[in-house]
Amino acid sequence: MKHYKLILFLCLAFLSHLVTAQNQEVDNEEEFKPSPVNQPGSEYPMVNEKGQVRTQISAPEAKKVQLDIGGVKYDMEKDEEGVWTGESAPQDEGFHYYQLNIDGASVPDPGSLYFYGANRWGSGIEVPAQDQDFFALKNVPHGKVEQILFPSKSTDTSRRAFVYTPPEYDLEPNKSYPVLYLQHGYGENETSWPNQGRANLIMDNLLAEGKTKPFIIVMTYGMTNEIEFGGLRDFDIEPFQTVLVNELIPYIDTHYRTKANKENRAMAGLSMGAFETKLITLNKPEVFSYYALFSGGIYESKELQDRSKPELIFISTGSKERPDAVKSAVSELQKEGFNAVSYVSEGTAHEFHTWRRSLHQLAPLLFQIEE
């Protein structure tokens, strides 16, 4: 009788284990879904709710294939048909750059769309974020993202910029708009804000909810990538400042219906683009009156002496970066009488989800004083 109970117990335990294991496997399989930024028709890469990335590639003759994401390389495994599959540890919610490594060659994953970051067009993946609704493509009126090629005497070429115009722009031919100049980071370019940054969809959604004033956003290349990263001390802001202030802004004010004055002009940037924003807004107090730094430095009140106060100073960072430094810098500015606002993106690091959220927080604060 004793043995019978023991055997029954063991049998039940074993069956229970089997069922659990099977369920887990089923759950695990079911929860991996194609990333929203895959190539049309591509099932892989996938992401699950924990933020793990799983990808797959056929490479029958390869000895070693790895998924390289977040600074870690994960070994993938080959099946009988030569298809390699592998998974990463959980990633932060939001957008990440990644690549594959096939027998020593670093290449984009053919399954993903490609984005410019880390100084190259390469793979990107979207780990679903709890707040992803704010940058989703919805059934609301949509603004445009316009590629312009503007003449630049100082660099002797036609330079590219992307210009977001709000949905009403073409329907209100007698109305003029303020402008935000919005910069990418090191290793990125003028495509980064409209592509992985989703700047246009963030604005479309805010506007549909009546949460921001309509304004134009201009995104151009900040000429940051020609220097070695870490060589920031050697970075000379003059060439880009000349392009932006002497060439691009006049072109925009001629070709778009802008409110072409300081009161209706803002500058913001992320990471090295924040560094550029700080330098240019300090050099050119007569050009901008709204200043915003995303994950890239702070303003000190002494830097803002001998000038009229800007309408707004916005400084943001991911909670996994240096939130205390940002909060205390903003407190200091507030004590000195500045209209300063800090924002900390919870659970994110030095990546685009921090900056999408920063733009989403910044936009409603811009252009509140009409002049």
Place this chain on the structure above:
Amino acid sequence: MKHYKLILFLCLAFLSHLVTAQNQEVDNEEEFKPSPVNQPGSEYPMVNEKGQVRTQISAPEAKKVQLDIGGVKYDMEKDEEGVWTGESAPQDEGFHYYQLNIDGASVPDPGSLYFYGANRWGSGIEVPAQDQDFFALKNVPHGKVEQILFPSKSTDTSRRAFVYTPPEYDLEPNKSYPVLYLQHGYGENETSWPNQGRANLIMDNLLAEGKTKPFIIVMTYGMTNEIEFGGLRDFDIEPFQTVLVNELIPYIDTHYRTKANKENRAMAGLSMGAFETKLITLNKPEVFSYYALFSGGIYESKELQDRSKPELIFISTGSKERPDAVKSAVSELQKEGFNAVSYVSEGTAHEFHTWRRSLHQLAPLLFQIEE
């Protein structure tokens, strides 16, 4: 004496051969230049004047790496540091899709920019063409390429299109413009004409030379890629025709300053986009009056009965495709009193250089009759 002369002759011949061989090798090395559509800072892939493509990738552990272009796989060779280099046979001038094969994995070349074609974002290369000046980025006034997201009830989503507006568009707020609807081919999408097609630069250059009237170009996804290639008989034009005629055209006519009538509307397409153009212009004679087919079928006069004659029928092809069929079809149309024009792109096949040239030939012929 006789021997002396013979030996001298042989020596000179040998030396001459050596010098020639050496010069050839030097020339060969020197003439390979980075492709104009490489990633920023990438030296490879390269192209020489013969149209050979040479590329390079570091893959120290790989057993076999191939360059896959024009339907042929070329074995690459590994050096001591694990860097593979390989060259293709000469390619036609113009743009080509290609990829690398690393131990059985087909992947994009990390050195090139990426283009949508062959049903995927992948590598592209530009073999310098003798006539490349017509699509070059020059110091002339530039129009814009605008990304719009237009509402589509029939497909229950926001759909993307790119809209080219001529340089003067923003400077002439009281002027209205004709519109060309321009379709990509099978395996391509709405990015193909503005990216590899260079539609905007072709127009900017023609306008700068006073060779075409200014008009708007609208490029959207032709919904072609969901069917298997070869399954054309099963292709139903209705869904795309509904999006184009009932949804996109009214949106364009509301959001842009268009001349919103048949006399000022053209449709053109390449390959499967030509097939779509033919079907839609035949189904909707009240919508378009300029019809153009690039490398994709012909019109027969009997298909055009019982309707007023279109202002123009333009049919083009590469000389390596079926030029005789196009020429004889156009002769037949001319005999029946149609304003029909044929164009044959010399030395090119079913690729984008044929279609860039076709647009360059077509544009000056459009919208000659104002009503």
